[in-house]
Amino acid sequence: MEQAVELLYHKDILKEFLARYHLDSEHTLLGDFENYVYEVMREDQSFILRVTHSSHRSEEEIIGELEWVTFLQHNGANVPTVYFSSKGNWIEKQVAEDNSVFYACLFSKVKGKSVRSRDELFQDKLFASWGRETGKIHRITNRYLPTNGMRKHWHEDDLFRVELYVPDEPLVIERTKEIRTQLKELPQEDYGLIHNDVHNGNFFYDGKEIHIFDFDDACYFWHVSDIAIPLYYSCTSLFPNEGDQEEKSRFANKFITSFMEGYMDEMSPPKDWMELLSLFLKVRDVTLYAALNKKIAPENRNVKILRWMDQIKHRIEQCISIVTINQ
Incomplete structure (x- = not known):
């Protein structure tokens, strides 16, 4: 999370959100990269508060996201499942000291369990x-057909404006512009609202089916992005070094x-x-590189993060993708 946001966020904000959704005071922080995500309880039942x-x-x-997730469900x-607050609202709001706003929403905790890339379950059955x-x-x-709220189209995402976050890296900026140009020249076919972040950290597996969560990055983009991203993160986690290509x-x-x-069981x-x-x-390299520079201050980058960022930067500058498919 950016330092400016961390300075605004305090325990009383969370306490008030817990009260508005009639949740117990106990909570477990699950993540804080782009949102604050908690596992919370009510009468021995787990929920996810974001x-x-x-x-x-x-x-x-956010309304656009919640409406779409509800339609899918x-x-x-x-x-x-998206839950209402005690006031009957999907979203609860609190104004921060600088007049910016914190929004909260509540989800069910999906079935199954997480699967790491080194687990035995990380095999063909899961991939299908x-x-x-x-x-x-x-x-x-x-x-x-959306009726309320909205989700952005890909080109409205600030992560494609990498110059905001790495102004002193001209080659990265130039390569990003080239990728944007390539995307703009693609036909508007197989294009629509997609999850855009379906890696194995964003689903649980019940042994037969996966249950997807975290639709925060949903946007209008080409369907193929939802195929590329699972491949991208699987390769990232299994092959952290640029060794055996x-x-x-x-x-x-x-x-x-x-x-x-598996995909073709449901969709052409x-x-x-x-x-x-x-x-x-390559698109994922660009947006991830921008996100890491945006969200993690230089003084908070450990050796692992710095090595990862160097690998991504190298691929962007050299116009190469993380892996080559030979089918």
């Missing part, structure tokens, strides 16, 4: 389920074969998805 600062999302954007997708649920969300969303490529081919078999694959994978893997 607190968002207005510098990250507007109220209208009502139409059979494995996603959280991963693709199947992603395809299901794309299929259901083809019938979705051949081994990484073998894994990537295995992963994408199972993932797409995006046109030219294989050819577009490399571009969208």
Whole structure:
């Protein structure tokens, strides 16, 4: 979380949000990179409370997310339930000292458990389920017509304006502009509202199906991004060093074969998805590099983060993607 937001956020804000949703005072912080995310309780039942600062999302954007997630849930997708506060609101608000706003919303805790990339379950069966649920969300969303709120189109995302966060890295800025140009030249086909962050940290697995959560990055973008991102983060976690590219490529081919078999159980694959994978893997490098520079102050970057950022920067500057698919 940015330091400016941390200075505004204090325990009384959280205490008030807990009260407005009739939640117990006990809470566990699960994450604080872009939002403050807590596991909370009410009468021995677990929920997920998310607190968002207005510098990250507007109220209208959050409403757009919650409306879409509710539509998905009502139409059979494995996603959280959105709950109302004691006042009957999806979103509760508190004004900070500088007149900015903190927003809170409450979700169910989805079924299953987390699966790490080194776990035994991280195999073909899981990859197929991963693709199947992603395809299901794309299929259901083809019938979705928003009525309240909004979600941004990709080009409105500040993470594509990397010059805001690395003004002294001209080659990164130039490469990002080139990628933006390539995206703008793509046909508006297989394009729509997508999750845009379906990595294994954002779902639980019940042994048969995955249950996806954290729709905070949802935006209008090409469907192939939801294929590239699972591949990207799987390779990132399994191959943290830029060593054995051949081994990484073998894994990537295995992963994408199972993932797409599952995807095609629910949805026809995006046109030219294989050819577009490399571009969208590069897109993730750009947006992640911007996010890391935006969210983590230089003095808070440990050796692991610095090495990771150097790897991403190198790929951006050299116009290469994290892995090559050889199918």
